Amino acid sequence: MIKMTIIQLIALLPIIILMSGVILIMLIIAWRRIHCLTAILSIISLLLAFLALFIVNQFIPVNASMLFFLNKHSIVNISMLLFSGVFACIFGYFWLSNFKFNQEEFYLLILFTIIGSILLSIANHMVTVFISLELICVPMIGLIRYSYSEEGSLNAVIKYLISSALGTTLILLGMALIYLSIGDLSFLRIKYFLNTVLFSKDIIFLCGLAIILFSFALKLSIVPFHIWIFEIYRDTPSIVLIFLSTTVKIAMFSLLMNFCFHTTLINVQFFIVIVEYMTFLSMIIGNIMAIFQKDVKGIIGLSSIGHIGYLLITIFGIHSYFLTIKTSTLYLIGYLINNICIFGCIHLVSNMFVGIDRNNLLVYKGLFWKRPVLAISMLINLLSLIGFPGTIGFIGKFYLLILSIKEHLWLLTIGLLIGSIISVYFYFKIIINMFLKKDSVLKNNVKVNVNTCCIRYIFCELLILILSSCVIIIGCYPNFFSLFLQYYNY
Template sequence: MIALSPIFVLSFAIIALLFSLFILKINTKYCTILTVCGLTCALICAVTVGYKISFSTQVITDISNDNMQISVPALNPTKNTDPSSEKTIAVDTVPTESVESLNENENIGIDNNNRNNANESPNTDASINTSTTIITDNSNIDDNSNIDASSMDEWKARHITALFTCDGYGLLYTSLILIISIAVACFSYRWFKQEHTHHGLFYLILLFMALGGVTLVYSSHLIAFFIGIELLSIPFVGLIGYQYTQTHSLEAAVKYMILSAVASVFLLMGIAFYYATTGELTFSGLSYQLSTMSYPSTLLLIGVCLMLVGIGFKLSLVPFQLWLPDVYQGAPTVVALLLSTVGKVAVFCAIARLFLLAPIVNNETIRIILVIVAFCSILWGNLLALIQSSLKRLLAYSSIAHFGYLLTALIAVQYQVLALETIGVYLIGYILANICILGAISLDSHSNELQDHENEIDLSGLFWRRPILALAMGLGFLSLAGVPLTAGFIGRFLLVLLGVTAELWWLVAAIVIGSSLGLYFYARLIINLYIRPISPDDQVIIGSSIKLKWTNIRISELIIVLCALLTMLCGIYPKWLFNLVSMAQYLTT
């Protein structure tokens, strides 16, 4: 119950919002407040459970390391045993079988009097003293740590059911999904502000989407994985086409709906093939089957490949990426923010858990396929981003490249600690940068317009109109480009380090080339933000002074500023970020 508290809180928030919408007829402002409160309560639950699990795991490790010792006296067959020559060896645990065998064959727990008698015995020359002292003073554990065993059991990482797993890994990305949802709820209220109609349905769909993302991150079973993906994808159809009066909105919704259904068919077919071969649906079952098979069957490989096709559609990896730029351009900017962050991060984290548990990439055929997909995604995304004038289309192609980068971490997943840190650091930097960029675009646009201010010409000279948003966008672009002193640079550095460690030289070369190309078009956008506006008639520079009004800074602007500051902080002092990611350990069994 406690472990699944974020899911329960979100479910209760959905019920409360439904009641408020259809019975109390509340307006958009109160819908926003209720949605933010529900998401905040779920976030508090996730952070609390994650902290308790991490703290409990750390305490158990400290107890096992500090309180279990074996004292072994030095043996001498010809001389009396000297107590001063005892050697103390620290071990993590003492198995029961080992203690019983020692009790049968050796003298365990000899007190000081018996030891002195043994030292004074005149017949020690004829016999070997093999006395061993086991020091397992557990009586002081409770006094020193004041930990209740039942409390430890309550807060430890575990499989809640066969469908869900509660561990630090899932709770970290659950918290990130909820933070993004809170930011989008605030941005969307400002986006709808100039309309007089009620938009409570938008926030209801947003809560369903957040519930799907959390379910997907918690999943440790292929059925829960499929339910989470569908609960995440179906609300996106409504969100993309919600503001149907905008240009290309309905077209984008139809494209996403059709291709999402196609991806679900591939995913279901792959799950069916896998189940027909192994009779298992859990991630751990897949791990066992792949590790025990001397050579995986053809049917199993086909099932895994079909699942990868469905996942490739969801992550928009080459060659399944053609739908993404059109959907980004047609969707509202706040929905594009959800697509680029929650829509991909939740799927990627679930797949990372599957790859960490099951040695899928140990098969050479699948490994080669993933390397080709990652290489093509990096180059395709960066090359086509060079020729885009629409900022949302550019970010769509950039997203293809970024998840091509991250696919390197999945291919090199055998280096588990480094792979986990790389995925966590890179995703956090990617999320912060997207909130800075797309959040600023949404605040500079309004829902009653035919199109958001997403073109380069619309953002030209933004610094002279809204300097805070321009500075935040600039930091976001620098982070996506991987410039030093930003979170994006730390993530890119870890990716290169992981690729070199795993000897993935082709992917390392693609990352370097892609980063060079990305630096060009990101720098072009940054320069565009600081160009002074010029009158088209007489070519006289206008707007020579920066219009900065502190009274216009509200919660939405504060969110963007905070994300920009965190982007810089992670780049300048990344140690706290490493500590946060290292605490998010996944459950291995």
Template sequence: MDLTFAHFIALLPLLVTTGTAIAVMLLIAWKRNHRIAYIASVAGLLLALLSIQPALEAAPLDVTALLRMDAFGYFYTALLLVATLTCITLAHAYLGRKPGEGGFPGNREELYLLMLLSASGGIVLVTSQHLAALLIGLELLSVPVYGLAAYAFFNRHSLEAGLKYMVLSAAGSAFLLFGMALLYAESGSLDFVGIGISLGTGEFAPLVQAGMVMILVGLGFKLSLVPFHLWTPDVYQGAPAPVAAYLATASKVGVFVVLVRLYQLSPATYGGWLDSTLSVIAIASILIGNLLALQQNNLKRLLGYSSIAHFGYLLIALIASSGLAGEAIAVYLVTYVLTTLGAFGVVALMSSPFKGRDADALFEYRGLFWRRPYLTAVLTVMMLSLAGIPLTAGFIGKFYILATGVQAQLWWLIGALIIGSAIGLFYYLRVMVTLYLVEPGLMRREPPINWPQRAGGIMLLAITALAFFLGIYPQPLLQLAQAAGL
């Protein structure tokens, strides 16, 4: 096909993001400067966000057979860019100290480059309508994360996290590729719509079922759904806090969105057999994720297990796949990303890479209110939102998932959601109570704060205000979610 000016406009968010990655790479090659690399990254991401508006005017548009640029893709592109922007700001605060003051002892600028490259892969994922684009986007999203997870190379836990994620992610990609090959062998097509036309809605051959299951296994590894979740707590704990925030938010959003598009366009999902499989995975993820989080005294591991449960909740809307499902997925992903970024952001601002490990042990947050009250306020709101307490964004997201399940009469899944939410309430409140405990002789002491940390703190306060605003007045988000329907 011939690419026109309209195609160029439609591709602007992707082009600006990749162009920013190239610009940062050239800046690093020319002269290393942490502040300049950070400013260039932030400016590029903001420009990519602004470019979504003119791109929407050219949509919907197919850019070759690989990418579908539409409101659905642009909504999640914006979410990915906002999550990446927040993680880069947190990374700047995390790495911003001078080496003699507990800063990062190695090169810092490449972290921004890797995040930008990964975000470019996420944009490809959320706009893909072809199995080849799915694989390309997934690898472009995942491969930079290998380096990000092991970025604190002097820390053996970080190296272990990078190695574990690389090995298991490669195994997931192998499953995915094999599943694609089986689907192609049966349908003779690789694009989502073409597969639908070739296979129709009749009985499916074992080859098709095996292909769909293998694709589900590959994506399940990336989303850390049960039973493909074993890498999650170790990688979250070992990776630097801003990287763990990126892995829990932007990385998973890209993978889940392409699963939504594939599930709704592929005929192999019309049969009840895949719904049953996904239902078992959803119930297991909700219950096992929450039960394992109960035992954690490490905040990053707790949030890791919590993320398993949250994507189990999201599977309820995916299985329903009608009525409010699309809107519920959009609302829940926004509220999940918002609150998870806030929670990991507190860990990032409490931590220093020079100390050997992040400040992620729960005892380190005991009495935090008396030392850093604004961080305590942020983490309190994030825990309330993750628990789904009214007047927070998390309540709106969970309400929509519940409404979708009731509308589709998925009673077993609704039961799992209620039980899982009750379990989650306990360990989220346990974190909150720890923040306000008073120990004998405890003195209020506010550590010195430099300007990168102050920028990260402002970002967290903005996230907290947004979590409250969406919990009280969610109408703007609901309108965007409705407009972004597939």
């Protein structure tokens, strides 16, 4: 019988707090539905979990049983996940205020997804990986379809469900093949087997690892497993995309890095070649596909393929571990802030129009002259995604370039440069439209009501502007932030 020590329980304190919050919210919903109270309790649970990380930080690195492993890098990843959860609850509260059906379940789905994401980011065993993925995918299906009256949400949820089911099936198959070969599913045991000469003769073991790697690629929407990413982004509510485009990506990428580094999988030449070509194709194809789109959410969705490709460069930096962790963390933080701001702006802009495709690129024509705060916030974050100097995106891509050159990853260096150049075209399509003169056709479709001038709308605008200013501050003064990340680099 395995017994957990006090230190191991403390290491899981954020999870315990979030689970307690879920139970409390469920009891309150059973007693009486109070939307405001549910939202406040959800945010408090996430903030308490964040504060608990300061306690956990005193005892790391620590193995919480054989299933989880926490180090200082895990603390940063968990903080990002909690950060995205807080903003999803804040924006979700205003979004749900006009809903006539049940509102409180939205926060339960958010908390369940956060719990699954945290468990996935600290997983040290394949069984934990499988359970965590299910804890993420099932609530996400509910979130995507939460606004059942929104056009296209059914299409998005069906395609997300099929993709998730396929990824889960592949993981189960890979786990079965690995267990058949070595009789264990822990990362430590897989590492031991990889460091011997036995694995090269075990075709079943190699097939199991390859299938699991492909399932991770499917979850991250990496080429050639990027099927339906455009449709999912286009038809999913913008508020849910704030969460989907950040939390799930951060958790999955954290898992991929832990799996590759803790099992030393990236030392195997066969897998290096596969991942390298998948990374290069993701950087190029994702950006090329975005060029031909006119749906703003679809453009951001397809460009996310390229950004995940950029992040995958850090997988090859095992010989420069500290630089690798620092680079991936910095890029993920920038990507997190950019996506929260961009999809927040998209949501607010879509509420200003009726009678047309609210996500069409033409809707943003002359946005600066009507909503300058939204236009400026959108401008800052789009420039950051491009990698424009003076933004956090530039610092992230600069570190990626240094890492790729240091590790002699010439193919990926070329892919990074070409992908970034291509992205300038479709990001600037949005930027140019925002600063053009207003179209007379769109003037007749603008809502004339108090919803776009009320306090909550202005509050969301200011919140997005504050986050956007962080993009500039970190980009202009990266030294302090770099020192902070250096402390969390082991």
